Amino acid sequence: NAGVTQTPKFQVLKTGQSMTLQCAQDMNHEYMSWYRQDPGMGLRLIHYSVGAGITDQGEVPNGYNVSRSTTEDFPLRLLSAAPSQTSVYFCATSLGSQYQPQHFGDGTRLSIL
Amino acid sequence: ELKVEQNPLFLSMQEGKNYTIYCNYSTTSDRLYWYRQDPGKSLESLFVLLSNGAVKQEGRLMASLDTKARLSTLHITAAVHDLSATYFCAFQGGSEKLVFGKGTKLTVNP
Numbered sequence: 345n346a347g348v349t350q351t352p353k354f355q356v357l358k359t360g361q362s363m364t365l366q367c368a369q370d371m372n373h374e375y376m377s378w379y380r381q382d383p384g385m386g387l388r389l390i391h392y393s394v395g396a397g398i399t400d401q402g403e404v405p406n407g408y409n410v411s412r413s414t415t416e417d418f419p420l421r422l423l424s425a426a427p428s429q430t431s432v433y434f435c436a437t438s439l440g441s442q443y444q445p446q447h448f449g450d451g452t453r454l455s456i457l
Numbered sequence: 458e459l460k461v462e463q464n465p466l467f468l469s470m471q472e473g474k475n476y477t478i479y480c481n482y483s484t485t486s487d488r489l490y491w492y493r494q495d496p497g498k499s500l501e502s503l504f505v506l507l508s509n510g511a512v513k514q515e516g517r518l519m520a521s522l523d524t525k526a527r528l529s530t531l532h533i534t535a536a537v538h539d540l541s542a543t544y545f546c547a548f549q550g551g552s553e554k555l556v557f558g559k560g561t562k563l564t565v566n567p
Contacts, residue, residue, distance in 0.1 A: 377554075434500070
């Protein structure tokens, strides 16, 4: 049982490049979300999804796109990378009940030069 | 706007001592979560607090929730080095979205 799998674990990009951060879960969780973690800022919600075909914006959505075509996968796309997007990105999932904690992946450490 | 204020942001303790981390939030919520993060690692769920007056304990950590005061606390009893980590509180204000505090970096010194 893999839980929440994020790939890649590390990535270096040049300004203006695009890329997709992958998040896959095998727990049949309805709710999936993406956070970024920056020093001294805690975790900030980028986008989230309450089920396949449904996505919504979080606190810091600009520069990021998401889609949810299946229950299992929730990729995060950086359209044109900027140095301000250098961060650690976490994917999290939960059952969809409002009383369950979210399960976090191991994170993707992204540097943009 | 949903806000969470966590303090202190940095805490250096001696082993064997007690201390409390505070988490204030800005709107009505009856769902409060505490997470632990070790350096370079992911977040691990510690406690889920679902109602006013809820208290949960695991080992040397005890969490409580006062929804009227919009306050949750994480109390550390007789700290040991293994508790060194960053602790986050997070709450849900009516949807699935979690709002996190900035975290408390705890260092327990021998």
